[in-house]
Amino acid sequence: MKKFYKRAWAEIHLDRLKYNYDICKSYLSGNTQFMAVVKADAYGHGDSKVAPYLQSLGVNWFAVSNISEALHLRRSGITKEIFILGYVPPEDVSELIDNNIIEAITCFEHAKAMSDAITDGRKLRTHIKIDTGMGRIGLKHDTVSGYCDEIEKIISLENIVVEGIFTHFAVADSDSPEDIAYTDKQSSLIININNELKNRGINLSQIHFMNSAGATYHNNSESTLARFGITLYGLHPNTALELPKKLKPVMELKTIVSHVKTINSGDFVSYGRTYIAEKTTKIASLTIGYADGYSRLLSSKADVLINGKRAKIVGRVCMDQTMIDVSDIDVKVGDVATLFGTDGNETITADDLADIYGTIGYEIVCGISKRVPRIIINNGEIKDILD
Numbered sequence: 001m002k003k004f005y006k007r008a009w010a011e012i013h014l015d016r017l018k019y020n021y022d023i024c025k026s027y028l029s030g031n032t033q034f035m036a037v038v039k040a041d042a043y044g045h046g047d048s049k050v051a052p053y054l055q056s057l058g059v060n061w062f063a064v065s066n067i068s069e070a071l072h073l074r075r076s077g078i079t080k081e082i083f084i085l086g087y088v089p090p091e092d093v094s095e096l097i098d099n100n101i102i103e104a105i106t107c108f109e110h111a112k113a114m115s116d117a118i119t120d121g122r123k124l125r126t127h128i129k130i131d132t133g134m135g136r137i138g139l140k141h142d143t144v145s146g147y148c149d150e151i152e153k154i155i156s157l158e159n160i161v162v163e164g165i166f167t168h169f170a171v172a173d174s175d176s177p178e179d180i181a182y183t184d185k186q187s188s189l190i191i192n193i194n195n196e197l198k199n200r201g202i203n204l205s206q207i208h209f210m211n212s213a214g215a216t217y218h219n220n221s222e223s224t225l226a227r228f229g230i231t232l233y234g235l236h237p238n239t240a241l242e243l244p245k246k247l248k249p250v251m252e253l254k255t256i257v258s259h260v261k262t263i264n265s266g267d268f269v270s271y272g273r274t275y276i277a278e279k280t281t282k283i284a285s286l287t288i289g290y291a292d293g294y295s296r297l298l299s300s301k302a303d304v305l306i307n308g309k310r311a312k313i314v315g316r317v318c319m320d321q322t323m324i325d326v327s328d329i330d331v332k333v334g335d336v337a338t339l340f341g342t343d344g345n346e347t348i349t350a351d352d353l354a355d356i357y358g359t360i361g362y363e364i365v366c367g368i369s370k371r372v373p374r375i376i377i378n379n380g381e382i383k384d385i386l387d
């Protein structure tokens with residue numbers, strides 16, 4: 001096994017991934033199949049290890065955001081279906097077909113350009129994206145028949161095989177009555193489109209519209225696939241809304257203590273002199289900073305766990321170093337500090353950090369930078385190191 005340098009590292013706990021996978025699956029009913037969303041390097045967790053592990057658990061569908069992520073999954077041993085959620089330009093169409101990748105079609109013009117780019121008679125597998133209220137990509141019409149007419153035009157293209165339609169919820173993670181009604185409207189629209197297609201003699205094998213929040217709070221067995229991202233990794237779609245069943249965050253972020261010193265009342269810590277000691281204070285420096293994806297917006301705000309206790313960040317988070325107040329904690333150089341994760345009876349989650357500076361847990365885990373090795377762990381045992 002390759003060694004990793006104990007400076008800043010992310011632990012990826014596969015046993016927790018399996019735990020979350022089982023809970024996510026438990027929300028599904030009817031014939032809805034599980035689709036693992038592993039875009040953005042599996043939300044920063046390491047797609048080359050996370051996806052094969054999920055495949056070994058029986059996951060048959062994987063979703064990514066673009067062609068390079070799709071090809072990376074194939075190189076990592078994914079033999080099951082791979083679906084690209086977003087736009088791929090016509091110039092890349094042959095690689096999609098070579099690798100049996102299913103592409104999202106955003107509109108007739110996109111489909112036509114893809115079809116025209118295929119010159120050897122092969123067919124591109126597609127699901128058509130329907131904009132039912134997200135306002136991002138996808139077909140947009142005022143009437144069900146308008147949608148169906150455009151879908152029929154796409155189906156009639158020479159080199160395009162339409163296997164499904166899908167849409168994306170905008171507010172499935174909200175419990176306000178207006179938002180719940182909005183989500184219902186979005187799912188009704190795509191279901192109505194599918195029914196009208198059936199009336200026209202078109203039977204697609206896939207119609208899907210649930211993300212994590214959709215499947216958790218608005219499960220609907222008419223969706224043939226449920227696209228689980230954030231809850232699979234053990235985080236909340238929305239931290240203000242409790243999950244019906246508790247999940248386990250898969251990633252923990254850790255670092256070590258590089259220096260411990262006592263400063264006097266009136267001494268400053270870090271750039272900008274934003275922190276001044278009000279009394280004799282013991283400060284520990286950590287070997288992690290914003291270049292690792294630990295945001296500078298957490299300066300003087302977040303806690304860090306060390307030897308089972310909470311310590312406050314003092315002063316600005318630097319590019320490679322961060323300081324904490326350890327006046328009441330027994331700390332020495334080399335001790336491990338947890339930026340998010342569990343130490344003894346204390347836990348900090350990526351969702352907690354997100355709440356501190358007004359973002360979402362998604363951005364925290366996706367933002368842990370390439371400089372941070374991912375240590376793949378199963379039941380406490382190191383299985384692999386992604387560096």
Ligand SMILES: *Cc1c(COP(=O)(O)O)cnc(C)c1O
Pocket residue numbers: 037039085167168210211212213227228229230231237
């Ligand atoms: C990212 C994404 C998902 C997964 O969303 P989560 O909230 O992480 O479950 C599902 N569908 C589409 C279209 C996406 O872009």
